[in-house]
Amino acid sequence: xxxxxxxxxxxxxxxxxxxxxxxxxxxxxxxxxxxxxxxxxxxxxxxxxxxxxxxxxxxxxxxxxxxxxxxxxxxxxxxxxxxxxxxxxxxxxxxxxxxxxxxxxxxxxxxxxxxxxxxxxxxxxxxxxxxxxxxxxxxxxxxxxxxxxxxxxxxxxxxxxxxxxxxxxxxxxxxxxxxxxxxxxxxxxxxxxxxxxxxxxxxxxxxxxxxxxxxxxxxxxxxxxxxxxxxxxxxxxxxxxxxxxxxxxxxxxxxxxxxxxxxxxxxxxxxxxxxxxxxxxxxxxxxxxxxxxxxxxxxxxxxxxxxxxxxxxxxxxxxxxxxxxxxxxxxxxxxxxxxxxxxxxxxxxxxxxxxxxxxxxxxxxxxxxx
Numbered sequence: 001x002x003x004x005x006x007x008x009x010x011x012x013x014x015x016x017x018x019x020x021x022x023x024x025x026x027x028x029x030x031x032x033x034x035x036x037x038x039x040x041x042x043x044x045x046x047x048x049x050x051x052x053x054x055x056x057x058x059x060x061x062x063x064x065x066x067x068x069x070x071x072x073x074x075x076x077x078x079x080x081x082x083x084x085x086x087x088x089x090x091x092x093x094x095x096x097x098x099x100x101x102x103x104x105x106x107x108x109x110x111x112x113x114x115x116x117x118x119x120x121x122x123x124x125x126x127x128x129x130x131x132x133x134x135x136x137x138x139x140x141x142x143x144x145x146x147x148x149x150x151x152x153x154x155x156x157x158x159x160x161x162x163x164x165x166x167x168x169x170x171x172x173x174x175x176x177x178x179x180x181x182x183x184x185x186x187x188x189x190x191x192x193x194x195x196x197x198x199x200x201x202x203x204x205x206x207x208x209x210x211x212x213x214x215x216x217x218x219x220x221x222x223x224x225x226x227x228x229x230x231x232x233x234x235x236x237x238x239x240x241x242x243x244x245x246x247x248x249x250x251x252x253x254x255x256x257x258x259x260x261x262x263x264x265x266x267x268x269x270x271x272x273x274x275x276x277x278x279x280x281x282x283x284x285x286x287x288x289x290x291x292x293x294x295x296x297x298x299x300x301x302x303x304x305x306x307x308x309x310x311x312x313x314x315x316x317x318x319x320x321x322x323x324x325x326x327x328x329x330x331x332x333x334x335x336x337x338x339x340x341x342x343x344x345x346x347x348x349x350x351x352x353x354x355x356x357x358x359x360x361x362x363x364x365x366x367x368x369x370x
Contacts, residue, residue: 001295004087009074011036012338021324023290024297028328033338034299038266039064042082057097057106063130063158080328088121091299106361122264126153129255133268135160138239138247141220160251162223166210167254175262177292196257200285202279244274256285261293271302283308291318303359314349327358
């Protein structure tokens with residue numbers, strides 16, 4: 001498990017350490033550094049996929065495209081080096097890269113790794129999954145990956161574009177995160193991926209049922225929905241004729257339910273385009289998957305996602321000590337330095353402190369109405 005990441009001279013941070021736990025919730029105003037933390041991990045991941053980070057830090061690739069060296073060096077840096085350090089499974093791995101203003105690859109000056117790839121690392125292994133905030137949207141059909149190993153390794157693409165293909169091929173596989181399995185009134189346990197996806201969809205967007213079908217000849221996958229009320233079902237509708245958010249959240253739901261203990265998931269804005277009740281249930285799904293042994297790091301602006309996690313803590317689904325909150329802000333009195341506050345979550349689901357701007361807008365709006 002990733003336990004900590006340290007950024008030095010990287011983007012908006014001169015020096016910042018971020019502790020990480022089974023669930024890490026990164027939040028704050030736009031432009032405060034949340035994405036920077038994810039990007040530091042994504043750059044290490046994409047730089048290592050060729051086998052070793054010997055060529056340097058690859059700034060543009062599958063997971064992140066950040067430009068050149070001048071775009072990622074801290075604006076007031078006192079040295080021409082960027083250092084990224086990660087703590088994982090009690091090992092410390094540090095990488096120092098030389099600054100080259102116009103280059104998309106920053107040369108490696110120092111690495112603490114003696115061997116690569118690292119056997120115990122989720123960040124550098126097939127146990128890794130990343131979903132960006134720009135996910136698949138409603139279309140008439142979706143393309144397939146030509147590499148079967150991508151599906152076996154749960155590589156759904158940064159936009160989740162291959163998650164539908166995975167559902168079509170592996171929909172009957174059992175969900176391995178047992179705490180994510182929701183019970184039903186049925187006499188038989190419904191624990192397959194497609195069954196649990198439907199059960200969770202009934203919570204996130206009640207009455208909507210997704211259906212996928214492979215078209216091998218055209219190398220496409222079709223996505224349709226029907227609406228259910230009791231035993232009654234509607235006709236099938238193409239995703240373009242159904243609410244945008246219903247498709248947008250599909251890769252998130254599939255990725256969570258298809259994961260297994262030991263996986264590492266990085267996810268941006270899982271709540272996008274989903275109504276508040278659905279966001280809260282998505283927060284509970286995230287908590288249940290994490291409680292099953294998957295490490296999840298999310299960037300979010302949703303108090304409903306947070307509340308779903310808080311309720312899961314209160315109900316004993318996940319331990320409060322396994323939740324890390326990080327609120328990113330900027331201090332005007334300190335040369336507009338980017339800083340991070342780490343509120344603590346208690347077993348009751350309550351939170352130790354509420355810094356200004358930390359999910360307080362609902363209360364502020366109510367006060368303005370008085």
